[in-house]
Amino acid sequence: MRRLIPLAMALVFTCSPGAGPARADSDELGELKNVQKLKGLAKPELVKVMKTFAAALGKKCDFCHVKGDFSSDDKDHKRDARMMIDLVASLNDKFFTDPNGPRATCFMCHRGAEKPVFNP
Numbered sequence: 001m002r003r004l005i006p007l008a009m010a011l012v013f014t015c016s017p018g019a020g021p022a023r024a025d026s027d028e029l030g031e032l033k034n035v036q037k038l039k040g041l042a043k044p045e046l047v048k049v050m051k052t053f054a055a056a057l058g059k060k061c062d063f064c065h066v067k068g069d070f071s072s073d074d075k076d077h078k079r080d081a082r083m084m085i086d087l088v089a090s091l092n093d094k095f096f097t098d099p100n101g102p103r104a105t106c107f108m109c110h111r112g113a114e115k116p117v118f119n120p
């Protein structure tokens with residue numbers, strides 16, 4: 001679990017090099033109701049991570065989110081994406097362990113598509 005915040009930070013840094021870690025202002029965190037994996041991010045930083053998810057899959061926010069309620073888990077794709085967050089975390093825990101080296105991302109497999117390609 002201790003790796004999950006670094007994972008979130010790695011995703012933020014991947015999309016915006018040079019950005020500092022977010023201050024987790026209680027005001028901004030107060031609006032987040034159902035964040036189970038990407039804990040410890042202020043809302044603007046979480047939304048940056050979300051933009052990397054959307055870009056990695058070539059989709060908009062509503063691919064995973066019910067319109068008007070980002071905290072809802074009603075969509076399968078959101079629940080799938082939560083498992084994928086664990087997948088990325090375990091890749092970083094086991095294989096991409098150099099903090100200065102490349103870190104696993106959604107894009108490394110999805111490359112802008114909903115379904116990764118399995119064979120050349």
Ligand code: HEC
Pocket residue numbers: 031032033034035036037038039046047050051053054057059060061062063064065070071077078079081082
């Ligand atoms: C590929 C799926 C996916 C896409 C696309 C996606 N999200 Fe998310 N989003 C998630 C998952 C999964 C969570 C829950 C993360 C967790 O539990 O740590 C989440 C959580 C959130 C939350 C926190 C809601 C709360 O109160 O708990 C917000 C806000 C959010 N997303 C906004 C966005 C925005 C804005 C976009 C489009 C730019 C977007 N998301 C695109 C999967 C996605």
Ligand code: HEC
Pocket residue numbers: 053057077078080081084085087088104105106107108109110114115116
């Ligand atoms: C190691 C490769 C890999 C990584 C990294 C990865 N994915 Fe996936 N993802 C897959 C595979 C494989 C599938 C299954 C595709 C299929 O069913 O054909 C999948 C499926 C999904 C699906 C379901 C799509 C559907 O059509 O049902 C979502 C949503 C998703 N991934 C989101 C993410 C997000 C968000 C991240 C980053 C947090 C991520 N993935 C990282 C390989 C990966």
